[in-house]
Amino acid sequence: MNYFVIVDVTLRKGIADPEGSTIERALPALGFTGVTNVHAGKSFRFDVEAESEAAALDKATSLAQRLLSNPVIEDASARIGER
Amino acid sequence: MNYFVIVDVTLRKGIADPEGSTIERALPALGFTGVTNVHAGKSFRFDVEAESEAAALDKATSLAQRLLSNPVIEDASARIGER
Known part of the structure; x- marks a missing residue:
């Protein structure tokens, strides 16, 4: 099944x-x-x-942390979104 | 009162x-x-x-459409967020 996921990338606290x-x-x-x-x-929608929803979120979280954000300075979180 | 607002800016449909x-x-x-x-x-948090919540959203929506996005190619929406 296809799940619509939104990833939010924000700067960590204390980063300029x-x-x-x-x-x-x-x-x-x-x-x-x-x-x-x-x-x-920044945000990414895909x-x-x-x-399952949990599997989709797992995949999106891993993708977000490895490829869509710089974990040294950014936090990334994934959530199921509404289209 | 202070309200925490999140503005999401996304490209309009059809824009590359x-x-x-x-x-x-x-x-x-x-x-x-x-x-x-x-x-x-893009996203902005402030x-x-x-x-009131409605007044905060009004102000944030106006700010988002006038200053945080380019209405020719982007949609902006404001929502009350959780800290």
């Missing part, structure tokens, strides 16, 4: 996030106040052919 | 996704089969100061 910082600094000048702790991340 | 295509082509050689329709996207 220049994209997030730049957005946060720019927001007040663009009319948005009260927005803080901006963090930028279909996984597997026998 | 070279990053996703490249990953999809590379996967079999790296030992992952049965993974199809790979799409790459805190919004607002009076």
Whole structure:
């Protein structure tokens, strides 16, 4: 069966996030106040052919940690998504 | 009150996704089969100061569509997240 999986890749705590910082600094000048702790991340959406939801998640998690993220600076997590 | 918001930015249907295509082509050689329709996207996580959850989502949606995405080629959606 085909499962739709979403992988979220975020920077680990303590790792500098220049994209997030730049957005946060720019927001007040663009009319948005009260927005803080901006963090930028990546996401990947794909279909996984597997026998069960658990098997699909296992495969996606392994793929995410080995190929879609840099485990030194990033966290990756996989979840079943809605199309 | 402070609300934690997650904004997902994905390419619109029909827009070329070279990053996703490249990953999809590379996967079999790296030992992952049965993974199809790979799409790459971006995500942003931040805190919004607002009076209610609905007001926080409104602000985040407007911010996402005006500043965090290119509406010609990308869809942006905001949701309340768990920390």
